[in-house]
Amino acid sequence: MTAPRSDGESPLVVAPELVAQLRARVSDRLTAHGADLPDGQREAVIAGYIAQELMAYAQETISSGRAPLTPQVEGALARALRDGLTGLGGLQRLIDDPQIEDIFANGCDNVWVRGTDGRTRRVPPVAASDADLIDLVRIAAARSGLEERRFDRGSPSLSLRLPGGQRLFAVMAVSKRPSVSIRRNVLHRVTLDDLVHRAEITPGLRDLITAMVRARKNLVICGGTGAGKTTLLRAAAGAIGVHERIVTVEDAFELGLDEDATSHPNTAALQQREPNLEGVGGIDMAAMVRWGLRMRPDRVIVGESRGAEAVPMLLAMSQGNDGSMCTVHASSSKQALTRLAMYVMQAPERLAFDAANVLIGQAVHFVLHLDVATDGTRVLSSIREVLETDGEQIPSNEIYRPGPDRRAVPAAPMRAETLDELIAAVPNVVFLAQDRW
Template sequence: MSVVQQSRTGWQASVNQPLIDELRQQVASQLAASGARLSGRERDQRVDDLVRVALDAHAQRRLAAGALPLDPPVEKAVAKAVRDAMTGMGPLQPLLADPTITNIFINGGTVWVKRTDGSKVRVPAITSTADELIALIRDIAARAGADERRFDRGVPRVSVRLPDGSRLFATLLAREPSVSIRKHTLLQTSLDELAITYGAMDGGLRDLLTAMVLARRNIVICGGTDTGKTTFLRAMAKAIPPHERLITIEDTDELGLDLDPDHPDCTALQAREPNVEGEGGIDLAELVRWALRMSPDRVILGEARGGEVVPLLNCMSQGNDGSMGTIHASSSKQAFSRLMTYAAQSAERLPFESTAPLIGGAVHFVVHLAWSTDGARVVSSIREVLHAEGAEVISNEVFKPGPDRRAMPAAPLRTDTLGELMSAGFNPDAIRGW
């Protein structure tokens, strides 16, 4: 089908929005009335059957009234719209299916998308009213999450992992809901792919990072918003030997390592919001403590945002070498102050003088990600943690940002660290200019 035909069909479907809404409600009622507990595939098939029957009945009614049935292209578009609303992500589905889109931002009736080339463009609204958008978010949260999640003025935020791996976060604090969707297209990526296909690093740096993982170094990955921290963490984890037992801890399930056949012994733990009575909530800090009772070889924290850094640092320094996590920071050095600030906000209320030695004894490397001057997500800086003095973490920036913000060799690694990495298969000659 040509672009013109697709556009015309989409317009025709929008003209028939009342029919789409009517059929959707009809199919939803029939699905609920059956009372059957169906698997995802069974539910999709059942929806297809109900949509087909509903459209046949609609065509018969039109013929009985002396009107022509819908044109086949229009009927096909209407059927797809109803199916998307019931089994996909409704009007969001075309945006989620577009491989050139990386982020979707919805502010009520205003919709923006960010594309893979870094451009940001405005696209047509996906719903007619705020109530329709709220209903869509509730439906998506109920179907995409492990548990049904509230979204109303009483609980004005929801965060879910969509079936394609994207992350949706919505708030309801203003007059209209606000939705942010970050698409994760590289769910099975590796350091090789990031280096060769996407130019995030050269081959020598890829080999160094792989050796860090194999040598069981504790690594903190940092960077600004949308620099690819989760994707990079997933790629680093790809280098972990498959026999190791992994426990992943996240606020919203994004890593998906438990779904990766290369990690057959992986358990994914996800934080849970309190119920209406304010009970049953489980935060990341508690999940880290749970993970330590599960005999992990490594603990992987999706993103550190608060007090969970204290049990994570304890985990890294108490025999779970090779653990990793991400944190928001604008430089590799700032990662230390962010970790100390989060520790000060934790239940333990650790002062900087107590946290700095904890970081110095737990973290081996900090890897910073940034956007290069030519618009690529790249490794920009790597720090080797040495020790702590007072309230300061002492480190060497072994790779620093170059003119294009890509990492370039700076200070040498410590001799014993280099020896450990070489034992893990690293060849120092792979780094040009080191």
């Protein structure tokens, strides 16, 4: 009936088969009820049906000569039923756990989580079968709103933002079993001060990034998967003036700047759209960036650049939308520039190598690279200042390089002209004094 957790704790986890059996009964009663109900009233009706079905099950158990459920197990069963009907079933208890950062389901019963402490452990099944796990993903897609999000053999991948801000990606048909990955942003509302407190950046780097943003420098934030790119971008955006107009473009909503009415009240969030059942109506991120530029933004923020959207994004950065930002997957600050050049050359515009370099050199001012320190902390590891280019290459200076523990340490000096611009942007802060002078 229950399964212990591998970390020594023993939360009550009810057998998925029993959950599925009673959930089907409650679902049938909801169907018979017929009317669409407001969320609050619907939850009250569901709670009543769950209590009735639990009582009926207890009577069946006693009549058959078996021991009834203990109050603790019955409470866990009620929670599992509620999660299955108003949440995401067995996944919901993991999503709600503030100590869990990542969830990996390789099928319904091979489930792992990574905690905020960096440790990975296996947890009990989240569904009675792989088919039920697929149904949970489809429920998540249906509740995401805004647009049609398919998950079937014709559209075997799904990327979306859950109501709580978590990022879900799932695949089926192309894998032996359905696979679900959920990333939970521990710091959804985050500031640069928060990152200082978590020892991810120093006070001097906090002031430097603040100066970059206020001086309207174009930033590329790079790193590996889970390095904290979105978190740093969200924190850096906190230095943007409250009255500036921002347009964010993402493949699935994650940044959430538009949800912060205090810091970013004039923000429009755009999300690419998948094709419908007929394979038409899709709108990719490149089109979204172009549309965003027509919305007269002061800054454009691209959640993750990895394709043709690199060209309009870089054009935006070099044609008046200074202070824009994006994230890129790369293993170093230098490789991020190479990645951008590759995306530009592969875009429909088919720019030549030298033209791609010129575009990047004119658009990007700084590249910030994130890594994981030797103690397991996600840290800012490198900062590279991009210089103007003649097309042969993209010259740059690594003004902060990875130290012995992968944390950023001072390296090459910044150009005097750039330094003057940053100091002018934050005249009351000597932002490099603590790290360099």
